[in-house]
Amino acid sequence: xxxxxxxxxxxxxxxxxxxxxxxxxxxxxxxxxxxxxxxxxxxxxxxxxxxxxxxxxxxxxxxxxxxxxxxxxxxxxxxxxxxxxxxxxxxxxxxxxxxxxxxxxxxxxxxxxxxxxxxxxxxxxxxxxxxxxxxxxxxxxxxxxxxxxxxxxxxxxxxxxxxxxxxxxxxxxxxxxxxxxxxxxxxxxxxxxxxxxxxxxxxxxxxxxxxxxxxxxxxxxxxxxxxxxxxxxxxxxxxxxxxxxxxxxxxxxxxxxxxxxxxxxxxxxxxxxxxxxxxxxxxxxxxxxxxxxxxxxxxxxxxxxxxxxxxxxxxxxxxxxxxxxxxxxxxxxxxxxxxxxxxxxxxxxxxxxxx
Amino acid sequence: xxxxxxxxxxxxxxxxxxxxxxxxxxxxxxxxxxxxxxxxxxxxxxxxxxxxxxxxxxxxxxxxxxxxxxxxxxxxxxxxxxxxxxxxxxxxxxxxxxxxxxxxxxxxxxxxxxxxxxxxxxxxxxxxxxxxxxxxxxxxxxxxxxxxxxxxxxxxxxxxxxxxxxxxxxxxxxxxxxxxxxxxxxxxxxxxxxxxxxxxxxxxxxxxxxxxxxxxxxxxxxxxxxxxxxxxxxxxxxxxxxxxxxxxxxxxxxxxxxxxxxxxxxxxxxxxxxxxxxxxxxxxxxxxxxxxxxxxxxxxxxxxxxxxxxxxxxxxxxxxxxxxxxxxxxxxxxxxxxxxxxxxxxxxxxxxxxx
Numbered sequence: 001x002x003x004x005x006x007x008x009x010x011x012x013x014x015x016x017x018x019x020x021x022x023x024x025x026x027x028x029x030x031x032x033x034x035x036x037x038x039x040x041x042x043x044x045x046x047x048x049x050x051x052x053x054x055x056x057x058x059x060x061x062x063x064x065x066x067x068x069x070x071x072x073x074x075x076x077x078x079x080x081x082x083x084x085x086x087x088x089x090x091x092x093x094x095x096x097x098x099x100x101x102x103x104x105x106x107x108x109x110x111x112x113x114x115x116x117x118x119x120x121x122x123x124x125x126x127x128x129x130x131x132x133x134x135x136x137x138x139x140x141x142x143x144x145x146x147x148x149x150x151x152x153x154x155x156x157x158x159x160x161x162x163x164x165x166x167x168x169x170x171x172x173x174x175x176x177x178x179x180x181x182x183x184x185x186x187x188x189x190x191x192x193x194x195x196x197x198x199x200x201x202x203x204x205x206x207x208x209x210x211x212x213x214x215x216x217x218x219x220x221x222x223x224x225x226x227x228x229x230x231x232x233x234x235x236x237x238x239x240x241x242x243x244x245x246x247x248x249x250x251x252x253x254x255x256x257x258x259x260x261x262x263x264x265x266x267x268x269x270x271x272x273x274x275x276x277x278x279x280x281x282x283x284x285x286x287x288x289x290x291x292x293x294x295x296x297x298x299x300x301x302x303x304x305x306x307x308x309x310x311x312x313x314x315x316x317x318x319x320x321x322x323x324x325x326x327x328x329x330x331x332x333x334x335x336x337x338x339x340x341x342x343x344x345x346x347x348x349x350x351x352x353x354x355x
Numbered sequence: 356x357x358x359x360x361x362x363x364x365x366x367x368x369x370x371x372x373x374x375x376x377x378x379x380x381x382x383x384x385x386x387x388x389x390x391x392x393x394x395x396x397x398x399x400x401x402x403x404x405x406x407x408x409x410x411x412x413x414x415x416x417x418x419x420x421x422x423x424x425x426x427x428x429x430x431x432x433x434x435x436x437x438x439x440x441x442x443x444x445x446x447x448x449x450x451x452x453x454x455x456x457x458x459x460x461x462x463x464x465x466x467x468x469x470x471x472x473x474x475x476x477x478x479x480x481x482x483x484x485x486x487x488x489x490x491x492x493x494x495x496x497x498x499x500x501x502x503x504x505x506x507x508x509x510x511x512x513x514x515x516x517x518x519x520x521x522x523x524x525x526x527x528x529x530x531x532x533x534x535x536x537x538x539x540x541x542x543x544x545x546x547x548x549x550x551x552x553x554x555x556x557x558x559x560x561x562x563x564x565x566x567x568x569x570x571x572x573x574x575x576x577x578x579x580x581x582x583x584x585x586x587x588x589x590x591x592x593x594x595x596x597x598x599x600x601x602x603x604x605x606x607x608x609x610x611x612x613x614x615x616x617x618x619x620x621x622x623x624x625x626x627x628x629x630x631x632x633x634x635x636x637x638x639x640x641x642x643x644x645x646x647x648x649x650x651x652x653x654x655x656x657x658x659x660x661x662x663x664x665x666x667x668x669x670x671x672x673x674x675x676x677x678x679x680x681x682x683x684x685x686x687x688x689x690x691x692x693x694x695x696x697x698x699x700x701x702x703x704x705x706x707x708x709x710x
Contacts, residue, residue, distance in 0.1 A: 250635075259656060265643045280605075280635030287651030288620045294649040296642030301614060 021059055021100045023050045026355070027119035028090045028335045034075050036273040037343045042075070043090065043336040050123060053102040058126050062116045065094035066144040066151065066179075067329075067338045067351040069243070072272045090118040090335065092353075093150055095132065095143050106131060113143045118335045120355040137318045145324040145350050146183060146313050149299060152324070154266065155183035155241075156309040157302040160191070162295050163239040163264040167192035170233045172252055175243030176217065177204035178342075179324060179350035180266060184241045185212040186322045187313075193239070196232050198225060198248060200345045207348050211325065226251035236290075237261055246270035246279050253283040261292040269343065325349030376414055376455045378405045381710070382474030383445045383690045389430050391628040392698045397430070398445065398691040405478060408457040413481050417471045420449035421499040421506065421534075422684075422693045422706040424598070427627045445473040445690065447708075448505055450487065450498050461486060468498045473690045475710040492673045500679040500705050501538060501668050504654060507679070509621060510538035510596075511664040512657045515546070517650050518594040518619040522547035525588045527607055530598030531572065532559035533697075534679060534705035535621060539596045540567040541677045542668075548594070551587055553580060553603060555700045562703050566680065581606035591645075592616055601625035601634050608638040616647040624698065680704030 026047050034042045053059055074084045074091050084091055094116035098106050103126035106112065114129040116122040132143055146152035158180075159165050171188040175181040176197025185208060188195040197208035197217045205217035218228045225248055229237070236257030242249055245268030252263065271278045287294055316322035327347040329338040332355035341347050381402050389397045408414055429439045429446050439446055449471035453461050458481035461467065469484040471477045487498055501507040513535075514520050526543040530536040531552025540563060543550040552563035552572045560572035573583045580603055584592070591612030597604055600623030607618065626633045642649055671677035682702040684693040687710035696702050 245640075259653070265639065267643070268640055271640070275640075278637045278640060280637040280639050282633045282635040284620065284635050284639070284649070285600075285623055285626070285630075285633060285651070287649060288622070289653070290651065291653045291656045292651055294639070294642060296640070296645065296647055298614070298644065298646045301646045 021050055021053055023059060023099070023121050024048070025050050025119055025121040025123070026332050027117070028332065030075055030084050030086055030088055030090055032086065033077060034072075034273075038072060038075060038336065038339050040336045040340070045333050050121060053100050053123060056103050056125050056127065057123050058098045058103055058106050058112075058129070059100040060096035060112060060116060060122050060124060060129075061099050062094050062096040062120055062122060062332075062355045063111075064096075064141060064144050065092045065116060065118060065335070065353040065355060066148060067335075067342050067347075067353060068093070068150045068179075069267050069269045069272060069342060070150070071339060072343065073275065076275060090339075091115060092118050092335075093144065093148070095140050096122070101126070111140045113149075118332065118353070120332050135314050138314055141326070142317060144352060145179070145326065146317055146322050147310060148179075151179040151350060152183045152313050152322075153306060153309055154299045155180045155187055156313060157299050157305065158241055158264045158266045158297060159184050159187050159239065160309070161302050161305050162297045163241060163262045165191050165193055165239050169193040169238035170196065170235070170257070171239045171241065172196045172198070172229070172233070172237045173214075173241045173243075174198045174248050174252075175267075175269060176208045176212070176214065177348045178243060181241070181243055182208075182212055182324055182349060183313075183322065185214045186316070188239075189213045190312075190316055190321050194233075196229075196237075198244070204345075204348050207325070211323075220248060226254055229255040239264065241266060243267045244270050245281075249281045250283045253281055253286040256286055256290050256292050259291040261290060263287075263292065263294040265294060265296045273343070327351045328354055330354045376405055376408055378414060378454070378476050379403070380405050380474055380476040380478070381687050382472070383687065385430055385439050385441055385443055385445055387441065388432060389427075389628075393427060393430060393691065393694050395691045395695070400688050405476060408455050408478060411458050411480050411482065412478050413453045413458055413461050413467075413484070414455040415451035415467060415471060415477050415479060415484075416454050417449050417451040417475055417477060417710045418466075419451075419496060419499050420447045420471060420473060420690070420708040420710060421503060422690075422697050422702075422708060423448070423505045423534075424622050424624045424627060424697060425505070426694060427698065428630065431630060445694075446470060447473050447690075448499065448503070450495050451477070456481070466495045468504070473687065473708070473710075475687050490669050493669055496681070497672060499707060500534070500681065501672055501677050502665060503534075506534040506705060507538045507668050507677075508661060508664055509654045510535050510542055511668060512654050512660065513596055513619045513621045513652060514539050514542050514594065515664070516657050516660050517652045518596060518617045520546050520548055520594050524548040524593035525551065525590070525612070526594045526596065527551045527553070527584070527588070527592045528569075528596045528598075529553045529575075529603050529607075530622075530624060531563045531567070531569065532703045533598060536596070536598055537563075537567055537679055537704060538668075538677065540569045541671070543594075544568050545667075545671055545676050549588075551584075551592075553599070559700075559703050562680070566678075575603060581609055584610040594619065596621060598622045599625050600636075604636045605638045608636055608641040611641055611645050611647050614646040616645060618642075618647065618649040620649060620651045628698070682706045683709055685709045
């Protein structure tokens with residue numbers, strides 16, 4: 001999972017004075033460090049009243065929160081990403097509507113994207129939010145979907161900027177029925193590549209082929225991934241976009257193209273339960289044998305290409321070539337259950353919480 | 356270990372007729388598959404008389420054979436490189452002098468480089484040998500040393516073509532007192548980089564700093580590699596040239612520069628004893644966190660740049676900036692002992708056998 005990094009902020013110029021408001025915020029707190037998969041008892045749901053808005057801040061009505069694998073890593077001490085303290089609000093990106101502003105840069109009614117965290121009414125510095133400048137035909141929800149930093153932009157950067165996909169390439173995607181994977185499959189097809197998705201169970205595999213348009217899908221729960229890859233990609237994989245790690249990464253390494261393949265490390269959801277004991281790729285020497293590379297990325301480091309990415313994705317959305325099914329969990333109290341669902345493979349498409 | 360691949364051959368044009376000769380060839384045969392490190396009893400020494408030279412072939416007096424880590428992998432069934440059959444002659448690159456020729460492309464007295472294998476008098480198709488075209492100031496031995504395919508050229512391709520070293524980079528090299536590592540240290544310094552070598556024991560570390568010119572050396576047998584790296588490269592490693600794998604690879608991954616580092620996988624000598632149970636890099640997710648890449652290479656795939664490499668290395672040899680200490684084992688009967696020495700860290704510099 002690439003570090004999302006802070007969104008590109010709007011700098012406050014003339015901080016407005018403090019504003020008053022009477023609203024209740026309901027939020028999800030880290031109660032204890034999860035052992036393995038996150039469990040409901042690792043969290044508590046709290047409530048606070050918001051009476052004042054500090055200068056430069058805004059109050060947002062969180063509309064939709066994105067449930068991403070990187071969130072799991074912030075629950076550990078010294079995890080993959082910066083950890084969240086015990087007692088702090090669980091981190092999450094989301095979109096929402098400003099309902100009260102003490103900033104000259106945002107006004108009530110503006111839609112914003114940013115680190116809203118797991119809560120109904122985040123109070124956030126305006127400088128840490130991105131105002132959504134909606135193009136024709138694009139809904140706000142696209143910004144935690146096909147145009148989201150941790151979803152569509154991550155897919156675009158990984159496949160195109162890092163993976164350097166080319167027309168005619170064979171692209172393999174793990175976690176293909178998830179939010180990032182779904183976008184990768186569709187972007188690969190739009191770029192003229194052959195796309196093979198790996199997902200868990202027949203329903204997800206059908207989604208990957210029938211709705212996303214992959215050329216084939218491999219059900220890792222019921223099929224031998226390495227054997228199926230040898231059948232489906234006899235000339236080898238040119239780009240492997242990995243969200244999963246573990247055995248699936250090794251199966252892909254064993255089926256790389258003879259030369260020049262790119263293994264893009266986006267995440268390793270199979271390994272986030274215990275980041276101190278990650279299963280490293282046993283077959284990493286295939287990189288040497290096959291003149292291949294394994295490339296990691298931090299999506300925010302590629303911000304220079306976000307404009308290009310946004311344009312390509314927006315056009316694909318408008319022409320009906322890129323869509324992302326939402327798997328909605330409500331309300332905020334079920335945020336912990338949604339997070340658990342991500343790790344047990346319960347969702348198909350983009351898993352989100354409507355607080 | 357990059358696959359060396361066949362040397363660039365000289366194509367026979369008008370095959371000369373068979374020639375006669377009376378010579379004895381002494382050679383080393385694979386008797387059984389080694390368990391773990393190769394042992395003397397895994398090999399046998401055989402003798403045969405050479406009475407005739409088939410058309411297109413030459414008889415070579417093997418002068419010097421290169422003891423390289425990849426040889427170990429050919430001793431296994433289905434190893435990293437193509438395996439050698441039981442009863443076949445152990446593979447090895449070497450240089451030698453043609454003593455009898457049944458080819459119009461090579462004549463007695465010519466010096467050649469190629470897959471001579473572990474024997475005193477290889478009979479080889481002329482098309483599989485490279486005639487040494489010695490530049491002024493360059494000895495034939497340079498072709499299994501600083502200019503050798505599996506030594507100097509491997510170092511150049513890995514550091515420069517694959518690792519894209521730049522002036523000011525911090526370069527880390529494992530196996531720094533070995534043949535490839537010694538060349539990498541000197542090439543890195545010549546390119547204006549800071550060079551840190553990892554080697555086993557104080558004598559090798561002294562060689563790496565005093566003779567090769569590294570800025571620092573880490574003794575992996577007596578020091579905590581990760582802790583020393585944090586001290587020696589506080590801003591992180593830009594290029595890690597890895598010949599070793601295992602814990603050392605993880606220590607380096609944990610100390611990569613914050614962005615853009617290149618981990619060049621040349622070999623994994625710590626893992627060749629059991630290629631079915633390689634220890635994969637547990638910290639491979641650092642690639643994702645730090646926008647880094649891990650790049651494997653097959654040296655022969657970069658043949659287009661050998662001319663450039665040869666020129667740079669030859670100039671460095673002439674100006675005294677690149678030299679490689681030879682560690683000579685004699686005669687051919689001690690080839691198995693030499694191979695074992697490579698895996699127990701007994702050599703400093705370029706380990707060779709004079710048959």
